[in-house]
Amino acid sequence: MTAPFTTLNDFRGLLAAAPRADQVAVDGAAARNGQLTKPPGALGRLEDLALWLAGWQGTDRPRIVAPQIVIFAGNHGICAQGVSAFPAEVTAQMVGNFQGGGAAINQLAKACGARLDVVPLDLDTPTQDFTQGPAMTEAEVVAALAAGWDAVDPATDLLVVGEMGIGNTTSAAAIAHALYGGSPAAWTGRGTGVDDAGLARKTDVVARGLGANPAAGTDALQALRCLGGREVAAMAGAIARARVDGIPVILDGFICCAAAATLAAAVPGALDHAVAGHQSAEAAHATLLDRLGKPPLLQLGLRLGEGSGAALAISIVKAAAACHSDMATFAEAAVSAG
Ligand SMILES: O=C(O)c1ccc[n+]([C@@H]2O[C@H](COP(=O)([O-])O)[C@@H](O)[C@H]2O)c1
Ligand SMILES: Cc1cc2nc[nH]c2cc1C
Numbered sequence: 001m002t003a004p005f006t007t008l009n010d011f012r013g014l015l016a017a018a019p020r021a022d023q024v025a026v027d028g029a030a031a032r033n034g035q036l037t038k039p040p041g042a043l044g045r046l047e048d049l050a051l052w053l054a055g056w057q058g059t060d061r062p063r064i065v066a067p068q069i070v071i072f073a074g075n076h077g078i079c080a081q082g083v084s085a086f087p088a089e090v091t092a093q094m095v096g097n098f099q100g101g102g103a104a105i106n107q108l109a110k111a112c113g114a115r116l117d118v119v120p121l122d123l124d125t126p127t128q129d130f131t132q133g134p135a136m137t138e139a140e141v142v143a144a145l146a147a148g149w150d151a152v153d154p155a156t157d158l159l160v161v162g163e164m165g166i167g168n169t170t171s172a173a174a175i176a177h178a179l180y181g182g183s184p185a186a187w188t189g190r191g192t193g194v195d196d197a198g199l200a201r202k203t204d205v206v207a208r209g210l211g212a213n214p215a216a217g218t219d220a221l222q223a224l225r226c227l228g229g230r231e232v233a234a235m236a237g238a239i240a241r242a243r244v245d246g247i248p249v250i251l252d253g254f255i256c257c258a259a260a261a262t263l264a265a266a267v268p269g270a271l272d273h274a275v276a277g278h279q280s281a282e283a284a285h286a287t288l289l290d291r292l293g294k295p296p297l298l299q300l301g302l303r304l305g306e307g308s309g310a311a312l313a314i315s316i317v318k319a320a321a322a323c324h325s326d327m328a329t330f331a332e333a334a335v336s337a338g
Pocket of ligand 2: 304
């Protein structure tokens with residue numbers, strides 16, 4: 001498909017017009033949940049997940065049979081300022097590793113039975129350094145949103161978006177700072193492992209980013225354009241496509257959630273189809289999840305990106321659907337209800 005928008009305003013309009021979850025299916029799933037052979041509430045958050053899936057799949061018996069993971073990769077102009085523990089060429093090298101099957105996400109995708117797609121975005125043309133002005137033009141950010149939109153398989157029933165982009169924790173911190181305010185230091189963490197001097201440089205870059213891009217402080221999609229990267233915008237485009245098509249999404253770490261946050265700030269309800277897969281060890285991810293109102297399913301100390309934490313959570317969401325849809329009811333199993 002070719003994405004049905006050519007401007008940020010078109011994109012915002014599509015997202016604002018997206019249908020809501022199917023309440024009849026949710027009510028049907030809640031009724032079924034009450035008849036399953038377990039004490040009420042005994043499956044904890046698995047029960048919430050099943051009802052959430054029911055609403056987006058439009059059935060009281062949701063199933064996950066075709067999960068898709070898409071990894072977007074982009075390069076960042078701000079890398080020249082020494083904001084990462086790794087050199088920018090690692091982004092393209094890791095794309096080769098994903099394509100060769102050697103990265104963590106290849107194993108995690110295999111382990112949960114998900115299709116994995118890798119989408120490199122103009123790696124030879126990093127975004128502009130956002131301390132000097134906008135990272136992307138409107139045409140560039142729209143192209144990245146469209147790449148994300150087009151990468152979603154409309155037949156998938158559960159989507160994970162992940163990223164690879166040296167420097168992108170700085171971009172994500174700058175976006176969070178623009179959307180939510182607070183001090184630049186509160187949003188800035190160590191990413192791939194910068195030392196104290198690197199952390200101080202990053203914090204300064206985050207502060208100067210908003211200073212150089214006042215539009216980012218007044219409009220969430222401008223924050224994405226001015227402070228984001230191509231892979232960040234592509235994740236936003238894919239999450240938005242899933243919202244419009246009613247496909248449930250599991251959010252990954254700090255960068256994925258910063259991309260998602262631009263949608264939530266632009267259009268209320270834009271993330272109703274999304275749950276948080278995990279809480280990353282990146283310092284500000286907990287705060288960002290709190291702002292999004294999304295409690296994480298897992299907290300394993302991961303800080304990898306690549307969709308890794310969300311990929312692990314696919315198994316949990318699959319399990320929630322299987323229990324809900326395939327368990328026996330008290331009547332079917334001839335078990336006495338309480
Ligand atoms: O997902 C996260 O929360 C996360 C936290 C720290 C680092 N990363 C990954 O590390 C890269 C960005 O780190 P950095 O230090 O280059 O900004 C990028 O490729 C991300 O996938 C990802
Ligand atoms: C090796 C490496 C792998 C990654 N995967 C996601 N971000 C990454 C950053 C680095 C440095």
